[in-house]
Amino acid sequence: MSKIARTAGKVLLGIVAAALSFFIVTFTIYFFNLDMKATAMLEPFFEKWYDKLERRQYI
Amino acid sequence: MKTVQKVVNPVRRAGEQSPAGIYDENLKVRKRREWRGVKDTFYDYTRWLYLVSVLAKFIAVPRNIKGFFRYRWMMSYLFVMHGMDKFTIGLRDEALRIAHTSFNFVIADVTQAIANCFRGDRRVGNDKKYSDACVITDENSMVTFMMGFDTNKVHTILREVPTMFASNIFHQFNVMHYLDIAQQYGIPGDVCPMPEAEAGISIEDDFCVLGSCAVQNNTTCDGSLMGNGIIAKRLEREYGIPTFQLATPLRHKEPDVLDYAAEEIKKAIAFVEEHTGVKWDWDIYFNAAKRVNDATRCRIAQMEINSTPYPQFFGAAFSLYNDTNYMGNSGRNADFVTIDHKLLELAEKGYQAKRMYAKEYRHRCIVWGVQPQYVIDMLYWMVQCWGVVPLTDMLSVINTDMIADEDTPENREQAYRDMAMLNMEMIMRNHTHGGYKVLLDDLWDLCEKMNADIVMMWEHMSCKALTGMHGMFEEQARERGIHIMWVSHDLCDPRVFTRQAIRDQVNSYMRTVMREEPLDPALEIIPDNEAY
Amino acid sequence: MRDLKYLKYFEDLLQQANNELVEQAKAEGKVCVAYTCENVPEPLLNLDRAVSVRLSAPNTGSLDIATYYMTNLLCEPSRALLERAIEGGFNFADCVITPDGCTMMNRAVENMELLKTMGKNNPNFFHEYMEIAFKNTENDVNLAVLQCTNHILNPLREKYGIDVSDAAIRKSVEDHNRLCRLVRELGEFRKEAKPRITGYEFHVFCLATYMCPKYLVEEKLAETIEEVRNREPDDKPWRARVLVVGSEVDDSGLIKLIEEQGAFVCCDRFCFGSYPGRTEIVLNDDEDALTQVCRHYITNCQCPRMMSMDKVYGRKKYVADLAKEYGADGIIYQQVKFCDPWAYERTLGSAMLQADYGYPVLSVDRPYNVSSSVGQMRTRVQAFVESIEIKTIQKGGRS
Numbered sequence: 009m010s011k012i013a014r015t016a017g018k019v020l021l022g023i024v025a026a027a028l029s030f031f032i033v034t035f036t037i038y039f040f041n042l043d044m045k046a047t048a049m050l051e052p053f054f055e056k057w058y059d060k061l062e063r064r065q066y067i
Numbered sequence: 068m069k070t071v072q073k074v075v076n077p078v079r080r081a082g083e084q085s086p087a088g089i090y091d092e093n094l095k096v097r098k099r100r101e102w103r104g105v106k107d108t109f110y111d112y113t114r115w116l117y118l119v120s121v122l123a124k125f126i127a128v129p130r131n132i133k134g135f136f137r138y139r140w141m142m143s144y145l146f147v148m149h150g151m152d153k154f155t156i157g158l159r160d161e162a163l164r165i166a167h168t169s170f171n172f173v174i175a176d177v178t179q180a181i182a183n184c185f186r187g188d189r190r191v192g193n194d195k196k197y198s199d200a201c202v203i204t205d206e207n208s209m210v211t212f213m214m215g216f217d218t219n220k221v222h223t224i225l226r227e228v229p230t231m232f233a234s235n236i237f238h239q240f241n242v243m244h245y246l247d248i249a250q251q252y253g254i255p256g257d258v259c260p261m262p263e264a265e266a267g268i269s270i271e272d273d274f275c276v277l278g279s280c281a282v283q284n285n286t287t288c289d290g291s292l293m294g295n296g297i298i299a300k301r302l303e304r305e306y307g308i309p310t311f312q313l314a315t316p317l318r319h320k321e322p323d324v325l326d327y328a329a330e331e332i333k334k335a336i337a338f339v340e341e342h343t344g345v346k347w348d349w350d351i352y353f354n355a356a357k358r359v360n361d362a363t364r365c366r367i368a369q370m371e372i373n374s375t376p377y378p379q380f381f382g383a384a385f386s387l388y389n390d391t392n393y394m395g396n397s398g399r400n401a402d403f404v405t406i407d408h409k410l411l412e413l414a415e416k417g418y419q420a421k422r423m424y425a426k427e428y429r430h431r432c433i434v435w436g437v438q439p440q441y442v443i444d445m446l447y448w449m450v451q452c453w454g455v456v457p458l459t460d461m462l463s464v465i466n467t468d469m470i471a472d473e474d475t476p477e478n479r480e481q482a483y484r485d486m487a488m489l490n491m492e493m494i495m496r497n498h499t500h501g502g503y504k505v506l507l508d509d510l511w512d513l514c515e516k517m518n519a520d521i522v523m524m525w526e527h528m529s530c531k532a533l534t535g536m537h538g539m540f541e542e543q544a545r546e547r548g549i550h551i552m553w554v555s556h557d558l559c560d561p562r563v564f565t566r567q568a569i570r571d572q573v574n575s576y577m578r579t580v581m582r583e584e585p586l587d588p589a590l591e592i593i594p595d596n597e598a599y
Numbered sequence: 600m601r602d603l604k605y606l607k608y609f610e611d612l613l614q615q616a617n618n619e620l621v622e623q624a625k626a627e628g629k630v631c632v633a634y635t636c637e638n639v640p641e642p643l644l645n646l647d648r649a650v651s652v653r654l655s656a657p658n659t660g661s662l663d664i665a666t667y668y669m670t671n672l673l674c675e676p677s678r679a680l681l682e683r684a685i686e687g688g689f690n691f692a693d694c695v696i697t698p699d700g701c702t703m704m705n706r707a708v709e710n711m712e713l714l715k716t717m718g719k720n721n722p723n724f725f726h727e728y729m730e731i732a733f734k735n736t737e738n739d740v741n742l743a744v745l746q747c748t749n750h751i752l753n754p755l756r757e758k759y760g761i762d763v764s765d766a767a768i769r770k771s772v773e774d775h776n777r778l779c780r781l782v783r784e785l786g787e788f789r790k791e792a793k794p795r796i797t798g799y800e801f802h803v804f805c806l807a808t809y810m811c812p813k814y815l816v817e818e819k820l821a822e823t824i825e826e827v828r829n830r831e832p833d834d835k836p837w838r839a840r841v842l843v844v845g846s847e848v849d850d851s852g853l854i855k856l857i858e859e860q861g862a863f864v865c866c867d868r869f870c871f872g873s874y875p876g877r878t879e880i881v882l883n884d885d886e887d888a889l890t891q892v893c894r895h896y897i898t899n900c901q902c903p904r905m906m907s908m909d910k911v912y913g914r915k916k917y918v919a920d921l922a923k924e925y926g927a928d929g930i931i932y933q934q935v936k937f938c939d940p941w942a943y944e945r946t947l948g949s950a951m952l953q954a955d956y957g958y959p960v961l962s963v964d965r966p967y968n969v970s971s972s973v974g975q976m977r978t979r980v981q982a983f984v985e986s987i988e989i990k991t992i993q994k995g996g997r998s
Contacts, residue, residue, distance in 0.1 A: 535706025538668030
């Protein structure tokens with residue numbers, strides 16, 4: 009097998025591995041709803057932040 | 068009483084049989100996502116990825132981050148994916164694809180609307196040139212008066228849509244803060260919470276401030292009309308943004324109001340021209356009119372499919388998409404045409420394959436009244452838990468007439484009447500206003516046409532136009548042998564009726580009046596009252 | 600002060616919609632045109648043989664049947680009217696003309712129509728619904744002219760042979776103006792430092808002019824003015840002078856309750872009050888009378904439903920001007936519970952009258968019949984009167 013073919017094979021393998029890792033990580037996040045669980049944990053901090061903001065309440 | 072033939076689904080659902088397993092009372096979001104079988108789960112996953120990319124693109128713009136930290140309502144958009152889960156509960160095959168196609172398109176549209184708001188907002192992007200080309204309008208505005216303006220030169224900003232309307236779908240509690248503010252300033256708690264919350268946002272100074280001018284209207288109700296005064300005062304007096312009140316007659320079926328309404332449209336157009344410096348273009352208008360007609364044809368076709376034993380496009384996605392397309396778009400954006408046809412194609416495919424949303428369809432139902440924002444997944448729940456299939460909702464029963472779409476001298480005059488007619492026949496108000504016939508008689512006609520045996524009556528307790536006909540609904544339904552199932556709620560205030568309290572009204576009707584057992588008993592009680 | 604000769608008589612007239620003057624008018628062959636909203640031009644309902652009678656439901660007790668039809672979420676006036684209609688209290692009406700003004704009142708009348716509560720023995724009986732103007736423009740005047748033609752004049756002519764000519768309208772406006780002058784003249788006494796008429800008394804007389812055929816109350820009203828002119832006012836000073844603004848006040852008990860707390864109701868700016876309802880209509884000979892009447896109603900309209908911002912700001916200025924003219928120390932913004940238009944108007948009005956015009960404001964909601972909530976209302980008014988007194992003392996005024 010030529011050097012070029014070996015390199016191409018490695019690159020391809022790398023792409024497949026990266027794609028697979030991407031899939032595994034993102035699918036895990038997706039399926040176990042980790043995205044929403046994480047944001048739900050942040051929500052109380054944001055609430056406090058918005059409460060602290062000064063606004064000109066006026067009718 | 069009228070009965071309909073039961074339709075049994077011969078196909079076992081792919082993946083898990085009940086979505087009940089995804090709920091957890093200790094969590095404010097779902098425990099996990101639904102297993103829909105390999106093919107559909109993978110499809111759902113790719114749509115999730117697509118939404119992640121839309122949001123990532125949005126947040127990559129620094130001014131959007133600034134906006135995020137300025138506006139409380141932006142917190143809701145942390146939960147867009149949670150919204151996606153509500154719109155796809157228990158769905159498979161074409162139904163899942165229809166829900167994603169429509170929902171994801173609307174989300175992309177709303178995301179763009181927020182980005183536009185932040186770009187022009189004096190506190191965030193402060194792009195003055197862009198802001199000067201913006202016209203802000205209400206959440207309940209038909210934007211027909213913008214149909215003839217070049218969208219590259221004038222930007223229509225439905226400021227209240229991302230701020231209040233859409234954000235409440237993702238986060239059921241987010242409006243409560245603004246309701247409290249409004250009530251703290253003296254607005255009573257018995258008015259419709261939607262315009263009340265919008266007034267609260269204005270009082271709290273939590274609207275983006277942009278635009279060369281604003282156009283308000285009275286399209287929905289007394290509350291909406293009155294809330295505008297509070298909002299306009301701040302716009303005009305504090306921010307120097309001139310406002311125009313586009314008066315829209317209530318008795319829209321009477322021919323003697325049309326000229327008045329058309330004249331109002333002319334004035335609104337002249338107002339926009341004056342403040343943006345951009346002229347109305349008839350070529351643009353008639354192209355938009357063609358798209359309006361195309362959307363109407365697609366909607367009629369969807370309703371025809373829904374009249375068969377195998378309805379395909381209904382529930383939250385149907386309603387949200389129709390609202391956005393009919394009212395917020397009004398033919399201005401060509402992308403909707405592609406989506407319209409894609410949705411129709413999916414529905415036709417589903418119909419041919421006799422796809423069903425549940426194990427059985429026991430009842431065919433017309434959903435009338437105004438749905439609550441915070442339990443947007445209700446209709447999907449209803450079909451899966453009880454086999455009651457919602458053929459259409461009231462908000463989706465809108466204009467079916469074609470408007471003039473060829474540019475001729477006569478049609479230019481007709482165009483103002485067409486715009487006026489569409490404006491008057493905006494979603495909801497085309498049934499809640501204009502005399503009792505459009506509220507009562509239209510419903511019974513629809514029951515006949517779509518072969519419905521049950522009406523699920525959303526009784527939005529602050530909607531006086533609806534509750535004012537309560538007794539008549541009961542009496543006339545009885546005369547016609549149609550079951551009427553009352554489901555009370557307070558639109559966007561979950562403190563009055565929780566989600567389960569809303570579902571329990573259906574549960575109790577189905578058990579006590581219909582003497583039936585649920586198709587999926589695990590769904591009868593869902594622990595999502597505290598979830599976003 | 601000595602009791603007014605006709606006070607009891609007018610109080611009695613307000614006890615039911617089908618009062619003795621309405622019966623008298625019917626016996627005289629008049630056509631009774633029932634209506635529910637101040638936005639309908641009154642002179643057009645009083646053409647020729649027609650007499651207008653504003654529907655009301657005094658002494659309302661149970662609202663059970665109306666609540667079944669309309670739920671308990673609609674305002675009490677709309678339910679009270681429906682209940683009274685179902686009971687047969689409006690059978691004297693020969694037609695009902697209703698503007699699609701506020702949703703609830705419109706729904707009340709639609710229920711009356713669907714339930715066929717009126718017109719059982721009258722083949723000419725009709726219901727008409729009108730679109731009413733939203734803004735103060737010529738487009739709105741054109742709309743009003745068309746609506747009045749199609750929904751008032753044409754049906755009255757076709758069904759009852761009423762003369763709806765320009766001359767008839769001018770004659771009706773003349774009669775209307777005569778009545779307006781009487782009501783306003785009576786109201787002028789409220790400007791005095793020691794008023795010779797109470798706000799309650801004035802309210803009774805003013806309200807009767809809407810609920811009775813006008814030609815039958817005029818004489819007694821004129822006599823009352825003379826009586827008041829010669830009346831000795833009380834020496835005891837009022838604790839405060841207040842202007843009452845808001846939804847219709849069909850229950851004079853509300854005005855009485857306010858005055859019992861020492862607050863003299865020096866002026867009224869509510870639906871079916873004297874402002875703007877009893878403003879004279881000035882006609883010229885250059886334009887047809889119908890158009891001028893419609894323009895008058897649109898220009899003078901103070902209904903919160905008018906949505907253009909000139910009207911929104913104008914309504915507050917109108918209140919402030921009245922408060923100044925009548926020497927009010929404070930303003931009471933009141934609304935019937937569940938009334939959407941006045942709920943928002945009360946909120947914005949009370950904020951603007953305080954911030955922009957410097958008036959103390961009491962902002963309050965109430966039931967249709969104040970008797971069901973006397974204690975709460977009394978407490979609110981007492982506190983308001985005290986706060987005005989404290990402010991007056993702080994400013995170095997009377998103690």
